[in-house]
Amino acid sequence: MRLILAAFSTVLACTTMTALAQSESCGDAETPCETAMGTYHMAEPTVAPKGIVIHLHGGGGRGRGLLNSGLGRGAVARGYVFIAPNGFHPGNRWERDWSVRAKGTSHPRNDADFLREVTAEVTAKTGTEGLPVLLAGFxxxxxxxxxMACTDPEFATAYAPLAGAFWDDLPDTCAAPVRLFHTHGWNDRTVPLEGRSFGGGAVVQGDVWASLKVLRATNGCNARQPERSSFENDLWLRHWTDCAAGEIQLMLHKGGHGAPKGWAGRMLDWFEAGGA
Structure with missing residues (x-):
């Protein structure tokens, strides 16, 4: 009997160690980590991490493709844990999507809850509790x-959306001021600066200018116009840095639905300049 119990204990210990090893080694392109609500990929720096960078893929995309992106490689090289969650909404236009707030839509998963779940798990794994967080997305x-910036402003230290803003109906106001750097292509036809509609107007992409207006009011930017504008080759920038709280940056580029050259490095520089 003792031999049977000893053998059982050995098997149980081996099984537990294997499960722990699998949970600790997950996150690469082929082996996503799993939570109760979904999956995510991640990469860690070789030094003690100084924060977290999260990047959300576009509709129909996959988190694993972002591990080798400029933001993914750059974040890890600078000492950040990089997280690339997977959207998952079966039955939607894109199965791999996000529960974006929009008139006339519903989603099987609350992605605000999912992102909080993922961040809590990664924070516990990597010892990054209380360290700065950048939330970016395409x-x-x-x-x-x-x-997330509007409804859960305490989720991240700073927000860097690329080629995507609110969808209609836009919120009247947001919960609290935030630091946000929005980037958009002047020739974007997939998500035009003014937005576009689907299904005969049933679902409408929000207007970037209107989105900025909502955030200016929340941040206490008394003037509509930015306190400063600047140009860098093919980039046009507007800077609302004199608001009562928070900060808003807008960068337009001549391209379409994508990022301008150097976007990842610029976002990391901006993130770190704000105290990351």
Whole structure:
């Protein structure tokens, strides 16, 4: 009997150690980490991490593709834990999507809850409790960044949406001021600066200018116009840095639905300049 119990204990210990090893080694392109609500990919720096960078893929994208992106590689090189969650909404236009707030839509998963769950798990794994967090996202992921910044401003230290803003109906106001750097292509036809509608107007992309107006009011930017504008080659920038709280940056580029050259490095520089 003792031999049987000893053998059972050995098997149980081995099984537990294997499960722990699997949970600690997850996150690469082929082995996403799993939570109760979904999956995510991650990469860690070789030094003690100084914060977290999260990047949300566009509609139909995958988190694993972002591990080798400029933001992913740059974040890890600078000492940040990089997280690339996977959107998952079966039955939607894109299965791999985000629960962006929009008139006439519903989603099987609350992605604000999912992102909080993922961040809590990664924080516990990596010892990054209380360290700065940057939330970035592209296209539909960018719209999710705007939603998080508006409804859950304490989630991240700073927000960097790319080619995606609020969808209609826009909120009247947001919960609290935030630091946000929005980037958009002047020739974007997928998510035009003014937005576009789907299904005969049933669902409408929000207007970037209107989104900025909502955030200016929340941040206490008394003037509509920015306190400063600047140009850098093919980039046009507007800086609302004299608001009562928070900060808003807008960068327009001549391209379409994508990021301008150097976007990742610029976002990390801006993030760190704000106290990251």
């Amino acid at each position: 296209s539909r992921g960018g719209s999710m960044v705007w939603d």
